[in-house]
Each structure stands twice: as structure tokens, then as C-alpha cells.
Amino acid sequence: PSQCDLFCSQNYPLYIRSVPTENELKFHYTVHTSLDVVDEKISAMGKALVDQRELYLGLLYPTEDYKVYGYVTNSKVKFVMVVDSSNTALRDNEIRSMFRKLHNSYTDIMCNPFYNPGDRIHSRAFDTMVNSMMMQVC
């Protein structure tokens, strides 16, 4: 079980997807609390350089049965991913690449002139990508 979320700079959600869909509320709660951690990390960076390493925030915090990873773009759009702790095969690099894919797809959405930044994301291509990615994880 895992979940993938996208939050905009004002911290309201642009996109939420869980696999499987039960326990979703718990995931939502986790993700919202993790936003605090994300903000903490962002503010800690402060004037640091913006480079790849800092977009990826890494493991935000582990809880008893799942891990939360964060990623923030330059425009303060936050990606949060919750994965099951039992999924030990998931390496950091894989998480990074998943975030990168997410970021790429997000940029594609941005390129769509019909998309207003700040809207919920309804793009089918994005959905497909996220689904396939989460299938890999689960």
C-alpha cells in the first residue's frame, strides 16, 4: 500500500492517489502531517543552492509501518510519497527516480495551456503514469 500526493505551494492538495484505496484516510492524515516536516526542511535550506539533491528531501520520517518521502520543486510544489515499510526492496534511488518521473509529468501538465496552476490535476496521462509507478511499488 502506498500513496502519492502532490501539494501546491499553499499546501493544498493538487493530486492524491492511493493504492489500494482502503485506509486512505490514514494516508491523508499522514501526508498532511508530513507537510510540516517538509516545510521544516525547506526553511532549513534557506539560502542554499538549488540543486537536485535538495529537491529530493529524502525520508521525512519513518513511522511504525510506513515511510514518508518528500520532494519539493523550485516553485514550492511538494510531492509526498508514502510507502509501506514492508517494502524493503525500495531503494533511495528508486524513490528519487519516481519523484523525478512525477516531476517530469507535472511539468508536462504545466505545459498544457489549459491547465491553471493551482487546479486539481485531472490529466489522464498523469494518472496513467502515477498508476503504473505505484503498481511497480506495490
Add this chain to the structure above:
Amino acid sequence: AAAGTAGLLLPLSETEQQRYSELFSRCCPPPEAAAGGSSVGELFRASQLPPDTLHQITEVCGAKRVGYFGPAQFYIALKLIAAAQSGFPVRIESIKNELPLPRFMALKNDTEVRYGTPAEFHGVKFQVPHATLEKNSYKRTDEGDKQEPKSPSMSPICSPPASPSTYQRIPLSYGYGKARSGLEQQHGAPYEVRHSTHQPDGPSSGNYGAKSAVTCSTPNRSLSVEREQQDSSTQYSDDPWRITEEQRDYYINQFRSLQPDLNAFISGSVAKNFFTKSKLPIPELSHIWELSDVDCDGALTLAEFCAAFHLVVARKNGYQLPETLPETLLPEYLQAACLKPMRDCAQFDSYPEPLPGSQQARDFSRTEKSSAEEVPDNSALLQDGKKDDKQALKVSTTLKTIPKEFQHLTMKAAAQEPHALRARPRSRSYSSTSIEDAMKKGEEPPTPPPRPQKSHSRASSLDLNKVFQQNTQAVRSGWLPPPPPALPPRPSVSQTEQPSEVELHPQMNRPPSQAEENSSAKKEVVLAQPPSKPTRRKLRTEAQGLETPELSPTINVTSSLPAVKPHLPVQKQSSKQKRAIQTAIRKNKEANAVLARLNSELQQQLKEVHKERIALETQLEQLRPVTVL
């Protein structure tokens, strides 16, 4: 006589039965026993068979004998029409075969008929095109969900044929197969919408208004006729996702109205305004954009624009949007088609018998389809396998603009998913680079707002396309910033840098052949003494695609270069060579110094940039409202 024809046991399949009875009731109002001659005549003419064939059919089916079209005669006649359209001779024997349903041009749907009686139909026809087209498309979207994407109903709307171009259009519209003409008539409708809303392109609007008028003149005669759907979707000319020549021309004209240069892009906002006028709901337009903007750069090339326009048109005519871009709408396919329009015309316009034409055309598309079929995923983005030159350039642009670690990752991702190879040179340069890489690449503008926003990228793509137009034909290298504008700090050091640059290049050119570096490097040094800045840039641009992996080692190489050099002359005995080598060493040392200086200068610049950035960030912090969660 009735017995004579009825004695012929006519095997009718269920669909045929249904169709024929519908047609018959169309031509023959229920109380009567026989179809009216005029409506039958209209129907027959709509089948587009030559008149003598029609006469033959009338004879053979027995109507001439009995003097009227009873049900039996009518059914036989329909079967014969089908036979004739399939290429069989008009004989009683032919209809014993399995035949597709006879096809009639310019037919309406059932629903259309239900909505409008012929009287209303006429009235509707002569209303103001704009208003009625709105109604038409509104109706269409209602029906769209109900119907499967079968034959779109004919647009009953036509503006009064005012211009003489009407007559030119006639042969064209007749020349097309029925499905296509139907589709065109549909397109006539939304064309009108768009024309009236935003395009004051007089002649073409007149043309297309006239076209729908023309195609309405056929319905004029065949109002009550219903078109039949091709039995199978393998019928090539029926493919709604195929763009006809006329449609393509229309799209190209529209493109021109937005962007005079056919090889350039239409930016996203322009396209957005344009397509919003079609009054499709935004989510659908968004989806259409996603489908058609294959390389996801926020701008549409001509091919992409045609695809998008075609999708809009199709959607307005009631077709459901596909989940992925059909092969016939892919940019490569469209570009290929665009490039040889005349040949395609020959294929597409051969409509005396739709089947042979479709046969050819089917084969034509088979090459594309077969390669497309292998792609498992349904995303249009996975058609990378077909892009040959585009991919090559994209790969090279990827290599050019992405520092090596990104290149790595892009490649890795490409291994995992073909679509990631869809190069992202617009790349994550802003997200990626360390200082080193930013320096090394040197092509990203070193000045502040370095993050290419959408608009920035697009603007750059617009400019760049013109720049690269000469070099690359219809290939988008939009994400490669042209060297000239991106190297403002360089010119000051370029002169001193040149010898080292040129040395770098020979170095880069022969990384494996260290052995022969001795003589070759020497020669390079000697020959390359007066390098010019354009040469350097040219070398950079052209060679860079191949040599980016080596770009990072170059700086190391430079330092090693003088180190390597001293070893080599050990072999040579002649003093002249020794001297030459020593000069080379000296020059390399100079180059080294120059590069070191360059390094420090760039570092300095970087510091300044950082300072600016810090200043901006503090400003931002101050401006931001206090409550930040």
C-alpha cells in the same frame, strides 16, 4: 412480376434487413405499398454509382417491369447497389454473395431524422449558419455520448452558396468517399463556427462556407436518405482519425493565421485562445492538448496543431476522444504525409471505388501501423521508435544541454520507459546543476532568472526554431539555447581561451588514441593557432553532442595534457620535434592558466549571482505575508 422477383430467395442478414427496411420506410411512407420514385431516385443517386449502372439496377431488380419499387424490388435494388459498389457486375447472381451494406453519400442519422422533419430541415438549412451550427454542435455533443463513433450525421446547415468557388468544390466533395464527405460536412459546420468567431480570412471562409453549401446541395436531393455505416472499421476511408487533404489544407490555413511561419510553433496561450473558441469544455481541451502535444513543450508544431484541430473537430462531431493519440494523428505520420501531399492526394482522391483506394491507403499506413502496434503502451508518447531523425536530434539535444549526470538518468529512465527518452532538454537544468556543471555547460544563461519558466522555454523555442531552421528540417531543437546569446561572459575570455578550446577539441576528438597524440596533437596545436570564435562555437555545437561525456573530463584532461605531453617526446629523437613539443607544453601551460583564470572568473560571477539571489530571496521573504504555514 412480383412473384417473379420474389421467387428469388434473397438472403438478407439481420443488419441488412434492418437497414433495408429503414431505407424503404424512408423512401416510402408507411401507408403506401411502394416507394416513391423520386425518393428512390435520390437514394440511388446518393449511392454515387454512374447513371447507367443505376438504370441497370432498376432493370434487374424488376422495378422497371412492375413499374414501381415494391419492397422486394427495393431490397434487390439495394443489394445490387451494394454489389456495384463492391465492384461486382450488376447481375442477379451477384447479390447472392455476402455483401457489405450499400453506401450512400450524404446521409443523415436516425437521430437526425427523428429530430427534424424534412420541412424543419429545410428551415434549419437556411438559417444563419452561426446559430444553427451552434445548435448542430450542441445536438452533436448530446448524441455523441449515445452513439458509437459511427457515421457522423450530415450537417444540415449551409450558407447560401454565394461564391463561384462553390462549383469548384463540387467535384471535390463528390470525389470523396461517403464517410469522408460526411465528416467533411461535419467539419463544414464547426468550420463555420470558427470562421465566424475569429477568422476573418475572407476567401477561405467563403470557400468553406461554400463547401458546406455544396455538400448540402447533395443532401438537398437526398434529404430523406439515411446513410449506412460501414460494416467494419477496417474500411480505411472511414477512419475518423485520418485527416483528409482538404482538412489538412484547412488546418494549415488556420495555422498560418496564427503563425505565418509554417515551421515555427504556436505557443500555448495562442493555441488555448484558439481552441477555446471551439467551445469545447476545458477539461476536454486539456485532454486534446495532452494528446496532441507529443513532445510536451507547451507549443504546437504544424503537425501537432493539425492533430489537435482534428481532435477538436472530431469531438465536436460527436466522436469520443481517444485515450491515446491515434497513429494517423501522430506528428511523424502527419509530417510524413505533409511532406508528400501530392502523392497522398493521388491515393486519397481515387474514389471511384472506395475499396481499391482504401486498399492502397491501407498499405500505405501499414508501415506506420505495424511499427506502432508493437508499442505496448497506449500512450502516444511511446512512438519514439518511429522517430528516426527526430530522435537522433533529440538525443543529441539531450546530450547537449543536460550535464552528464542527467544524461545518465535520462538514459536510464529511457531504458525503463521508452517515453522518458522523449528528451527533456528543456530539462531539469535548473533543478539539476551543481556549480560545476553549470559552468561546464556554459550554455544556460548565467544571469538571474535562470529557471526557464514555461513562457521562457517557449519563447526560446520560438526563437531557436528559426535559428535552427536552416540546420534541421522540421525538427525541434527548441531546448537548445543558441550559443551566441548564451555566452555573454565568454567573449571577453574567448580570445585567450581559444587555443585551449581548440586543444580541448582535438583532445576530445581523440580520447582513445593517446598514442598518436604526439604527432597529431602537435599538428593540431600548430594548425589551430588562429582559431576563430565562430569556429570554436561551431565545434562546440556540432561536436558537443558527441562529446558532452567528455566535456567534464576535459578540464581534467587539460591539466593532464601537459603532463601527458612530456612523456611523449621521450620517443622522438629529433630536436626540432623536441622544440615543437616544448612549445606545445608551454602553450598548454598557458591554456591551463587561462582556464584557471576563467574558472576563478566564473566562480566570481557565481558568487555575485548567489548574492543577487540571496537578495531576492530576502526581498521575497519580506514581501511574503507573515502567516506562512
